[in-house]
Amino acid sequence: MRKLFLPFCILLLMSGCKKSELDVATSSPSASADKAVAVADYEMEASKSPQVAPSNTISEKLLPDENVSAQPSVTPKKIDTIAKKVIKNGNMKLQVGDIKKAQSQVANILKKNNAYIQTEQFQNTDVDDNLDLVIRVPHKNFDALINSFSDGVGSVLSKNISSDDVTEEYTDVSIKLANKKIYLEKYRDMLRSASTTKDMIEIQEKIRELEDEIDVAEGRLRFIDDRVNYSTLNLSLYKEKVRSSATSKIGFGSRFGDSVTEGWNSFVSFLLGIISFWPFLLLIPILIYLWRKWRAGRAK
Known part of the structure; x- marks a missing residue:
């Protein structure tokens, strides 16, 4: 009886161990696999979505070099080809026999060339009379005006004509002005969506600076357009009072x-x-x- 009981116990122990190993084999791989998949998914998501600390202030968002993702996306505006911009200026001094007669002739010449007198200054001395005029004339009529004064008004004592090409400056200012206007609209959009008072104040300061810069740029373009469209001539009419005996043709x-x-x-x-x-x-x-x-x- 003892000989049969001992082998029976051994068989029971062996069958119990096999059953526990089978349960472990059937349950453990599934749990381990699920855990491994979850870890892999977490690591993949972590690699795809890195954690970036948000900027603390709006100022950092507005600075174009510090945080590209936070600044307003600006597409530079394409500027059409700008015509050549040339400013013409001139200085002339004429010796005339009679100031009043010469002044009347100048008025007729100005009327024919659509020009006008910007400033006028007369000086009467013991030796001579001087009439200084600052004349503005359309760019296309500048050369004709100079030739008219040289031919029929008096003797030309001096003449100096200069041309200044400002096309490059005009183009540069125009491009910067267009980009500033785009930035201004973006900042206004950011102001409408600002959530804190601090952000609103900082954005409003940026808007104010941009508006000032835009006003300066527009003023510079208006000045250049005025100087290009209307050339400037400084005309001086000179009459000598005391005649020299060496050059006089009278008796x-x-x-x-x-x-x-x-x-x-x-x-x-x-x-x-x-x-x-x-x-x-x-x-x-x-x-x-x-x-x-x-x-x-x-x-x-």
Whole structure:
């Protein structure tokens, strides 16, 4: 009986171990596989979606170089080809026989060329008369205006014409202005969606700066357009009052009178020049007195 009981117990133990191994084999792989899949999915999601700390302030979002994802996406506006921009300026000095007659001729020439006088200054001296005019004329009529003054108004004493190509500057300012306007609209959109007072204040400051820069750029473009569309000419009309006997074509009597007048004017100028030295003339008697006193003391 003992011999049969012992083998029976061994068989029961062996069957129990096999059953437990079978349960482990059937349950463990499934759980391990599910766990491995979950870990793999987590790692994959982690690699695809890295955690990025959000910017603390709107200022960081507005700075274009620090956080590209936070700044407003701006597509530079394409600028059409800009026509050549050339500013023309000129200076002329004419010697005329009569200022009033020359002024009337200038008015007729300006009317024909659609020009106008911006400033006018007249100066009357003992020697000559001068009429200085700043004339604005359409760019296309500038050369014709210069030729009209050279031909029929008087003798040209001096003439200087200059041209300044500002196409590059005009294009650069136009491109920057267009981009600033796009940025301004983006910041206004950000202002409408701002959630905190701090963000609103910082965005409003950016908007104010952009508006100031836009005003300056637009003013510069208007100035360039004005100078390009209307050229500037500084015209000086000169009339000499005192005729020189060497160049005068009038009779002997008039030339003699001119000579007397010139001599008298020279004498008056000399006399006035001496009088202007009166403080130094007062020193002469003092110097003579001191010299005599010194000489008398030396003789003793």
